Each structure stands twice: as C-alpha cells, then as structure tokens.
Amino acid sequence: MSEFILDIEQIRKSARSQMEKGAITQNYQADRHAILKILDTALATEWICVLRYTQHAKSAQGLHAEPIAKHFAEHAKQEEGHANQLADRIKQLGGKPDLDPASFGRRSHTHYVECESLVDMIKENLIAERIAVDAYSAAIRFIGTTDPTTRRILESILEVEEEHADELADLLAAFDPREPIN
Numbered sequence: 195m196s197e198f199i200l201d202i203e204q205i206r207k208s209a210r211s212q213m214e215k216g217a218i219t220q221n222y223q224a225d226r227h228a229i230l231k232i233l234d235t236a237l238a239t240e241w242i243c244v245l246r247y248t249q250h251a252k253s254a255q256g257l258h259a260e261p262i263a264k265h266f267a268e269h270a271k272q273e274e275g276h277a278n279q280l281a282d283r284i285k286q287l288g289g290k291p292d293l294d295p296a297s298f299g300r301r302s303h304t305h306y307v308e309c310e311s312l313v314d315m316i317k318e319n320l321i322a323e324r325i326a327v328d329a330y331s332a333a334i335r336f337i338g339t340t341d342p343t344t345r346r347i348l349e350s351i352l353e354v355e356e357e358h359a360d361e362l363a364d365l366l367a368a369f370d371p372r373e374p375i376n
C-alpha cells in the first residue's frame with residue numbers, strides 16, 4: 195500500500211501567496227478553461243430549456259393541456275435552478291457567467307422550438323432532455339476525477355434530466371395515437 199504524503203508546508207505557502215485565486219488551489223487538477231467551456235455551454239443550454247418550457251407551459255391548449263402545462267412549468271423552474279448552480283460554479287472557477295441572451299441559441303446544445311400541438315411540445319422537450327442527458331454524461335466522463343465538485347454538480351443535474359426525459363416519455367406514451375391531440 196502506498197503512503198499518503200502531503201507537502202503541507204508547500205500547501206500553506208501557496209494558500210497564502212495565491213489568496214486571490216479563491217477556491218482554485220495548486221491541487222486543482224482539471225483544465226480550468228475546458229471546464230469553463232463545458233459549464234458555459236451547459237448554462238446556455240439550461241436557459242434555452244427554461245425559455246422553451248415556459249413558452250410551452252404558457253401556450254399549451256386543448257383537453258389535456260392543464261396537467262401537461264404544469265409539468266412544463268415545473269421543469270422550467272428546475273432548469274433555472276440548474277442554470278444558477280452552473281453560474282455559481284463558473285464564478286468559483288474564476289470565470290464570468292455569460293447570460294447574454296443574444297448568444298444563447300448559438301452556445302446551447304438544444305434548440306428553442308415553439309410547437310402547435312401538445313404532442314409536438316412533449317416530443318420537442320423529450321428530444322432536448324435526451325440531448326442534455328447525453329451531453330452531461332459525456333462531460334462527466336471527460337472530467338473524471340480531475341474536478342470532483344464540478345463533477346458532482348453535473349451528476350446531480352444529470353439525474354434530474356433523466357427524470358425529466360422519463361416523465362416526458364411516459365406522457366408521450368399516454369397519448370392514444372388514434373385520438374386527435376391538440
């Protein structure tokens with residue numbers, strides 16, 4: 195078994211001499227710029243999801259609209275929570291959260307799509323959730339053990355996106371394809 199050796203004198207020295215770096219210490223092992231890029235893309239993606247879900251929640255119409263609109267509104271709230279978690283982590287890593295709405299569409303993994311029917315809304319959001327699940331999974335694999343805090347944040351978000359995708363798949367399956375849906 196190998197022994198755990200810590201050069202505590204060196205750690206104390208660098209803690210004091212690089213105080214301005216805040217949470218970033220000499221043992222931070224990730225490529226900070228690569229992590230910030232991942233977080234920036236995720237931030238824009240979450241905001242596009244907030245906007246798409248909110249638009250769908252407000253414009254859903256038809257016999258089955260109310261409970262589904264409630265799901266959309268609830269998801270929008272959770273996506274906003276994710277966006278805030280990501281923005282906090284960007285700041286901790288010495289970056290600046292970019293909330294310029296003009297570039298959300300370009301930076302996001304998912305698209306802002308308005309739909310005419312409830313079933314199309316469910317499909318569009320399900321596709322977006324599946325994209326988010328895949329992108330977060332890939333980011334988590336890339337981070338590995340280099341940045342445990344960012345990894346944990348992304349893992350907790352991934353878990354919720356998987357729940358969203360599962361719920362939407364259930365909603366989609368609940369529709370009888372023979373009945374017209376508005």
Ligand SMILES: [Fe+2]
Binds near residue numbers: 240243272276351
């Ligand atoms: Fe999210």
Ligand SMILES: [Fe+2]
Binds near residue numbers: 243269273323354
């Ligand atoms: Fe989601």
